[in-house]
Amino acid sequence: MRVGLFIPCFIDQLYPEVGKAMVTVLRRLKINAEFPAEQTCCGQPAFNTGYWPEARELAERYLKVFAGYDAIVCPSGSCTAMVRNNYPQLLGAATPVTANTFEFSEFLVKKLGVTDVGARFPAKVTYHDSCHSLRELRLKDEPRQLLRHVRGLELIEMDQAETCCGFGGTFSVKFPVVSFAMDEVKIESIQRTGAEYVISADSSCLMQIGGGLQRKKFATKTISLAEVLAAQ
Amino acid sequence: MNGARETILGRIRTALRTEAHRPQAPTDAPIFLTVTDLEGRFREEFLALKGEIITDLPAFLAGFAKIASDVPEVASNADVRQADLGVTGCDCLLARTGSIAVCTRSAGGRALSVLPPVHLVIARRDQLVPDLTAALALWHQRYDQHWPSNLSVITGASRTGDIEKILVMGAHGPKRLVLYFAD
Amino acid sequence: MNAAQQFSKAAAAKAVDLRHRAIIQKNISSYDIGVARGKDKFADWQNARSRVAAIKWETVNHLDRYLEEFERNVLSNGGHVHWAEDAEQARQIVLTLARQHGVRKVVKAKSMTTEEIHLNPALEAAGIQPVETDLGEYICQLRNEPPYHIVTPVMHLSKADIGKLFHERFGTPPDAPAEELTMVARRQLRQDFLTADMGITGANFLIADTGMIALTTNEGNGRLSVSLPRIHVAIAGIEKVIPRVSDLGLFWPVLCTSGTGQALTSYSTLVGGPRRDGEVDGPAEFHVILLDNGRTKLLANPEMRDVLHCIRCGACLNTCPVYKTIGGHTYATTYQGPIGSVLTPRLRGAAEWSHLSFASSLCGSCTDVCPVRIDLHHHLLHNRRDAIAGKLDNPLQRLAFKLWLWTMQSPARYVIAGKFARLGLRLGLGNSFAKPWTATRDLPEPPRQTFRDWWSKQ
Numbered sequence A: 001m002r003v004g005l006f007i008p009c010f011i012d013q014l015y016p017e018v019g020k021a022m023v024t025v026l027r028r029l030k031i032n033a034e035f036p037a038e039q040t041c042c043g044q045p046a047f048n049t050g051y052w053p054e055a056r057e058l059a060e061r062y063l064k065v066f067a068g069y070d071a072i073v074c075p076s077g078s079c080t081a082m083v084r085n086n087y088p089q090l091l092g093a094a095t096p097v098t099a100n101t102f103e104f105s106e107f108l109v110k111k112l113g114v115t116d117v118g119a120r121f122p123a124k125v126t127y128h129d130s131c132h133s134l135r136e137l138r139l140k141d142e143p144r145q146l147l148r149h150v151r152g153l154e155l156i157e158m159d160q161a162e163t164c165c166g167f168g169g170t171f172s173v174k175f176p177v178v179s180f181a182m183d184e185v186k187i188e189s190i191q192r193t194g195a196e197y198v199i200s201a202d203s204s205c206l207m208q209i210g211g212g213l214q215r216k217k218f219a220t221k222t223i224s225l226a227e228v229l230a231a232q
Numbered sequence B: 001m002n003g004a005r006e007t008i009l010g011r012i013r014t015a016l017r018t019e020a021h022r023p024q025a026p027t028d029a030p031i032f033l034t035v036t037d038l039e040g041r042f043r044e045e046f047l048a049l050k051g052e053i054i055t056d057l058p059a060f061l062a063g064f065a066k067i068a069s070d071v072p073e074v075a076s077n078a079d080v081r082q083a084d085l086g087v088t089g090c091d092c093l094l095a096r097t098g099s100i101a102v103c104t105r106s107a108g109g110r111a112l113s114v115l116p117p118v119h120l121v122i123a124r125r126d127q128l129v130p131d132l133t134a135a136l137a138l139w140h141q142r143y144d145q146h147w148p149s150n151l152s153v154i155t156g157a158s159r160t161g162d163i164e165k166i167l168v169m170g171a172h173g174p175k176r177l178v179l180y181f182a183d
Numbered sequence C: 001m002n003a004a005q006q007f008s009k010a011a012a013a014k015a016v017d018l019r020h021r022a023i024i025q026k027n028i029s030s031y032d033i034g035v036a037r038g039k040d041k042f043a044d045w046q047n048a049r050s051r052v053a054a055i056k057w058e059t060v061n062h063l064d065r066y067l068e069e070f071e072r073n074v075l076s077n078g079g080h081v082h083w084a085e086d087a088e089q090a091r092q093i094v095l096t097l098a099r100q101h102g103v104r105k106v107v108k109a110k111s112m113t114t115e116e117i118h119l120n121p122a123l124e125a126a127g128i129q130p131v132e133t134d135l136g137e138y139i140c141q142l143r144n145e146p147p148y149h150i151v152t153p154v155m156h157l158s159k160a161d162i163g164k165l166f167h168e169r170f171g172t173p174p175d176a177p178a179e180e181l182t183m184v185a186r187r188q189l190r191q192d193f194l195t196a197d198m199g200i201t202g203a204n205f206l207i208a209d210t211g212m213i214a215l216t217t218n219e220g221n222g223r224l225s226v227s228l229p230r231i232h233v234a235i236a237g238i239e240k241v242i243p244r245v246s247d248l249g250l251f252w253p254v255l256c257t258s259g260t261g262q263a264l265t266s267y268s269t270l271v272g273g274p275r276r277d278g279e280v281d282g283p284a285e286f287h288v289i290l291l292d293n294g295r296t297k298l299l300a301n302p303e304m305r306d307v308l309h310c311i312r313c314g315a316c317l318n319t320c321p322v323y324k325t326i327g328g329h330t331y332a333t334t335y336q337g338p339i340g341s342v343l344t345p346r347l348r349g350a351a352e353w354s355h356l357s358f359a360s361s362l363c364g365s366c367t368d369v370c371p372v373r374i375d376l377h378h379h380l381l382h383n384r385r386d387a388i389a390g391k392l393d394n395p396l397q398r399l400a401f402k403l404w405l406w407t408m409q410s411p412a413r414y415v416i417a418g419k420f421a422r423l424g425l426r427l428g429l430g431n432s433f434a435k436p437w438t439a440t441r442d443l444p445e446p447p448r449q450t451f452r453d454w455w456s457k458q
Helices: A007-015 A016-028 A044-048 A052-065 A077-091 A104-111 A133-134 A142-150 A174-193 A203-215 A226-228 B002-015 B038-048 B057-061 B132-143 C003-015 C019-039 C043-060 C064-077 C087-100 C112-116 C119-125 C135-145 C159-170 C176-197 C221-227 C247-258 C295-299 C303-309 C313-317 C322-325 C337-348 C366-368 C376-389 C395-408 C411-426 C451-456
Strands: A001-004 A073-074 A101-103 A122-127 A151-154 A195-200 A221-224 B051-056 B068-069 B087-088 B092-094 B099-103 B116-124 B150-154 B176-181 C081-084 C104-109 C129-132 C198-201 C205-207 C212-217 C231-237 C269-272 C286-292
Touching: A001 A016, A001 C205, A007 A016, A007 A203, A007 C313, A007 C411, A007 C451, A016 A221, A016 C451, A044 A052, A044 A077, A044 C376, A044 C395, A052 A077, A052 C135, A052 C231, A052 C376, A052 C395, A073 A104, A077 A101, A101 A104, A101 A195, A104 A142, A104 A226, A122 A142, A122 A174, A122 C159, A122 C395, A133 C087, A133 C286, A142 A151, A142 A226, A142 C221, A174 A203, A174 C003, A174 C019, A174 C322, A195 A203, A195 A226, A195 C176, A203 A221, A203 B051, A221 A226, A221 B132, B002 C081, B002 C159, B002 C269, B038 B051, B051 B057, B092 B132, B099 B132, B132 B150, B132 C198, B132 C366, B150 B176, B150 C112, C003 C019, C003 C322, C019 C247, C019 C322, C043 C247, C064 C081, C081 C087, C087 C198, C087 C231, C087 C286, C104 C176, C104 C221, C112 C119, C112 C159, C112 C231, C129 C135, C135 C176, C159 C176, C205 C247, C212 C247, C221 C269, C247 C269, C269 C303, C286 C411, C295 C303, C295 C337, C313 C322, C313 C337, C313 C366, C337 C376, C366 C376, C395 C411
Parallel strands: A001 A073, A073 A101, A122 A151, A122 A195, A195 A221, B051 B176, B068 B087, B087 B116, B116 B176, C081 C286, C104 C129, C104 C198, C198 C231, C231 C286
Antiparallel strands: B092 B099, B099 B150, B150 C269, C205 C212, C212 C269
């Protein structure tokens, strides 16, 4: 199986550890994925803001960049959803490239049938279901199955696990006060668990949640699912 | 006004020349759970809704001075607008939801089962049906081609939660819904 | 200030109103518990959704046929049917009927359609007194405020707020319990029911095969409004029709479960005409007004047509984190929450109302809860796409996205742009240029090395 790495633009630029962690775990599973350096951005910011012609250009570009891969793995639920669910609308139809783009936890559990990646992360944690992972990709159980096998990890569910953190792309800066109010509701739910870490499969959510936690000077830290799975 | 009718229907017909995408198709799997013990289930649901089931009819009636009634078992001595108690029959009893189906014909008009502050229904066990689907079918069978002008499925007495979701009974309709099995 | 600016200002103000936030959270959590219990009563809730969605698809996609059948049956029951192309025509029909019948007082059961056509001010201008009889709507009327929510009009008020209002109006003690406040309203409104000349309702459903309307209430105000006055007028959007009475066996439980968590509300009522021969009471006349007011525009757009499947249950409002943050009044339009954000730009104009479709994080919870499977959050995207295609965007933003595309079409340009962005962050420029973010949230520390830098060194 020829596996390509789709590293979203903001992970490449701001959260490279997430991409590195994913590579670490894949290598542990003896998967030598390739990183086509021609990739840039999936086009989601344009798509969500209504600039579909611009998004379409980047969709066509993605098809060329990832042509020939059997599976494309991405450490972001929202970017994966963009490719799998929205590209078919932009391009007129799904293609093997769009259909074979997977979010990281989805790839491990549903494609490889793996739930134990030999990770160790002794901490009290809680999990934030990012909206795109939950509602666009229908992933709820998969990240939890992986976390259940992480040695030393104690997962405490928060009551508002499925509630939007308020990021929503440009929404976070176009309606910043509303966005932050939603962030606060999420943070309060996290605080009620007493968790040391909040984990998510979407780093954009972690940027929103982390940005709020840090400003409030709360001790809880954010960490991506990939980094937890890579930890030993 | 006829102009508006033709305009709107015309717009609709033009619009519908293109078909819209169909939603996810339903399966044949049953939507509702089967109700087995009709009387038991009805009692459970009815009481949970704060409905009252009485067994001593004369004793109950003695507590009301002004009664408006549509049933032979109970005498009327007041107009519906003055009554403390409205007494009616019903079309059937719905077990799944503890509901009572009434209409102008089975319950003496529109106001009798909703205006007086207490509503007493005289029913029989053979009026029990599983659920709303069955009740609607019964109505259809009984009244098709000559429907009454007003039918209601009553599920508990009048209530509101508009004030901070605090449940208050008797918002406008009857505060108490009472049932007596005549058989 | 235009509607978009008003909206942003009101939204920001409500978002930091912690008292409002607490009240809404409390009320919604009761709702959530009730609905979860209600859905458990179904053997297969998902299949119920598919079933009602299929019936709505069938009806809306053959709307002319079903409306004609409905009309035929209303007429043969002795009722009247009127068609109104827009709000003004609908208002005129009501006023004409009121004039013809010497109507001075109207009792109204809760109807969002009558809000949509702004009926009350028109009645008042004609010297007719409209009395809202749903307790929540009655409180709105006393406060001279529009409803906050399409199903629970005063979800934003605490008992203390209502107590204060009733103290000022009726002299009840300011800390009177909910029961006492409700009984005061009951006594007041009973007089209105008994003396009103006309009852006006909406209709949850129009039943084609029997020419009836279906009303769903808990209070009984709907039943009283159609029992006591001598004329009953029902106003409903043309999309409210369903094929058969037997369909209510599914639609009523689905509506009630999604709307309040109840299996059925206290009163599920069918009205099929004026008083019949042999009946002891009921209005002498029954009129149904079928309202278009932009619905045929939605119908003509196959992509958006399923929006007309809406049964006005309010579930999308109750799940929407944006609605719960900004509250119903912020929308400044009849229909709020996700359904309102989808409908309003289409019914009232994209130029003025598109901002509602942008004020969403696209979390998709609305689509998940919608009992008739409307693709709500994707419709927000459709509205956004059409707003941009219609050049309703800020020219600077348009230019920014063109520049952004140009950057993203070349890895080399993308890498350079990334370097500048990270440099800007390191220099703390985020605090000046990303004020909407940094006012309340920290920005991440930019890494020294990007993923692709690391990969190329492997």
